Amino acid sequence: MFESAETDHVIDKETYEAAEPKLRQALLEAQYRLKEQGRFPVLLLINGVEGAGKGETVKLLSEWMDPRLIQVESFLEPSEDERLRPPAWRYWQHLPPKGRIGIFFGNWYSQMLHARVEKRIKSADLEEAIGEAGRLERMLSDEGAVILKFWFHLSKKQLKQRLKTLKDDPLHSWRISPLDWQQSRTYDKFVQHGEHVMRRTSRDYAPWYIVPGYDEHYRSLMVGNILLEALTAALDNDTRTPRSSHAAPLPPNLDGRGVLSSLDMSQTLSKEAYREQLIAEQARLSLLVRDKRFKRHALVAVFEGNDAAGKGSTIRRVTGALDPRQYRVIPIAAPTEEERAQPYLWRFWRHIPKLGGFTVFDRSWYGRVLVERVEGFASEADWLRAYSEINDFEEQLTDAGIVLVKFWLAIDSDTQFKRFKEREETPFKRFKITEEDWRNRDKWDQYSAAVEDMVARNSTEIAPWTLVEANDKRFARVKVLRTINDALEAAYARD
Amino acid sequence: MFESAETDHVIDKETYEAAEPKLRQALLEAQYRLKEQGRFPVLLLINGVEGAGKGETVKLLSEWMDPRLIQVESFLEPSEDERLRPPAWRYWQHLPPKGRIGIFFGNWYSQMLHARVEKRIKSADLEEAIGEAGRLERMLSDEGAVILKFWFHLSKKQLKQRLKTLKDDPLHSWRISPLDWQQSRTYDKFVQHGEHVMRRTSRDYAPWYIVPGYDEHYRSLMVGNILLEALTAALDNDTRTPRSSHAAPLPPNLDGRGVLSSLDMSQTLSKEAYREQLIAEQARLSLLVRDKRFKRHALVAVFEGNDAAGKGSTIRRVTGALDPRQYRVIPIAAPTEEERAQPYLWRFWRHIPKLGGFTVFDRSWYGRVLVERVEGFASEADWLRAYSEINDFEEQLTDAGIVLVKFWLAIDSDTQFKRFKEREETPFKRFKITEEDWRNRDKWDQYSAAVEDMVARNSTEIAPWTLVEANDKRFARVKVLRTINDALEAAYARD
Known part of the structure; x- marks a missing residue:
């Protein structure tokens, strides 16, 4: 979830200064249209780690736009008036009316996260608070509100650097002081609980955006662009019924950087090192799967990747170490008639292994947010809601003890070109290359964007994505075998 | 929630036999249209107390319709295959495909309820299970499924009678045996947890229907009619997007009976008894409100009722006992401009009292499901989702310690006519009667139906409706004063 935000997103001063006036003008215009239409309110929820620019960004938005049409609410310690009423009362008092933008800086998420980090509430109370937040946001969205949730993020290293220079900010996180943040335990717990809360509460109509907080230019343009896009879409769509609306925009990629571009694609392994390590990892997997602790778990390995990235041959190396009765490989192609008559996830649920089983998915449920998205096989509404449905699905798997590993095999465009050519020229490989493969290559950038969004939304603590440099x-x-083995060992260690 | 189901709903044999062939024919036709369109599946969840006719009704539905197009699934003890997989796996295996009807007899609700009643899970686990059920049903509904949830109900007295004659039924509730049901504690806990679960999971797109289980004819026609209406609406609406669809039908009133018709409207109080009891209850209220325990609570009293039922004068008798600084009366009329720019519940939230406070709402948030529904001021989608939003709202109030009492002041049509005439003829009362009042009288039956639905969906354990015979x-x-006093005393006793 935080992978992309933790790569070094930077926008230089020149680019920023060229983009900023246009963005500002567009935001201002959208704001006046919002006021004029008076059809719906906009609510921005601001959360995240200390020092990641929350306060600065909120101030900037107020400067960019007409401050008379923005309500910034900073919910600190509740007043006596507030403490004597139901907890949600204070938020209701400050909801932006139709035609206005409200920025809740400190909100129900800050409350629940701080309370949990400080152990004032238990995990069950957190679930209760998550449920309440979900019902509130659903209701607001049904009433027409556009809701955008921002998590300003810093890696632990970035935070340490930032804390050195951090000045006192009246809009600071009120519960956890900069002193507390010095402790790496505070960061770990805050981010861990934050990840859980975001996984549970990110919905198509009110998604979380992880904002890389380190570079001021990047975070400002990112938040501004998301707000502008969401506003424009909602303003243009004046026939919308509230409920079918507001599939919020995906985060923009402003600097072309991301998890894919930060991979070191030059990594290689010599033949000897390979032979040695492959055998060692295969032996390790064989032992781990025969371990009696495996009976309390199961293994599901998902393989996705660029065409010709080597999914098939990698899967064969994984299963190569095992007895054929120990695993099943499920190749996912176009759904059958029977499968099309069922909800999307049905065709994957049917292949979920029993405890003690191992199933490899050669392509998977991620098809919906990859090929179906890019090729238009699924409607936008359908693939947008799939991100949270997939997280729900995977949580059910891991809750049941299943160890879930997900691999994106990445190659660069040149390597793919070479492999395609080679396939065409090698008679026994020719069946592996079709016109369609060449066509897909034209959509390289769209597929890359889809991968970035998928990692941002579906790489979770319980089921992280592993990006594999596969040139x-x-x-x-x-790398794949080792990742599987490490995941199994980690699961056994947690037992 | 159970009030209407516990009144004696009966349909005589003749009426039943006249209605049944038509219903059957219509269901069969709808079933074939469903198959032919193949656009969506239908899922019926069957729950409720023992002996209330769950099994019989399911069998009957299979007889009425083409059994080849219905899958009846009885989820008993999980098989080994099922136990070794995530709990939801078994349901996914048996989901009806598009064009078919699936009846889940024993389902996620039975699981969580039985587990909770037997204390195998805690209250936090129940909340977790409720959240999961909500996400699953939301997803199924987004995928197009029509979901109808039935709770077959018997009052404790009806159950006792039924148990005497209950034969062994293979489709019986599998966890709790008829022997267990003999214990009134089992009934109480099952119904109490059931009420909580239904309150949390009843949504516009997948509502709960409480089926009075005692009379075979009534329950059969009720379930058949709801299924028919839901099917027809979904089949006719072929332009629907899944998400905006499937606001499921309201329960039909088949015998004209209900909570209103079962009131004994002839109840009166003599002048002397009135004077004595009024003074006693007013004194009691005055003491209860000055009690130091009141500081941990607050009181919210909602008054709704037929026009000319005497809301105003009743409210004056309630507040008459108190110092004006101790209470506020909020008359609810048409929303102001400021209020129209906010979500519907905003204008009520703003008047929620602090702990230690007492607020009377003279008309209330129930306007949405009463006058706004009947007069068409709110769209159907809006008032249909209001039932669950109101339950969420009221739960937040009672969670914060607020004691919430809700009164429907009921008079019969003749009494209203007399009072209207009297108002017209009495010069100082003439301002109280308008053309609109006469027009509303023409909609008497629609208002009565709206009251029945409101009580069925919003009379909850935490915030019951009190129907007041107000001729x-x-x-x-x-009765109003006594109810308020009893509610406060009960709250103090729970402290």
């Missing part, structure tokens, strides 16, 4: 097949195969 | 104003006033 060198040997390197990729060993 | 005799003296009787009504004393």
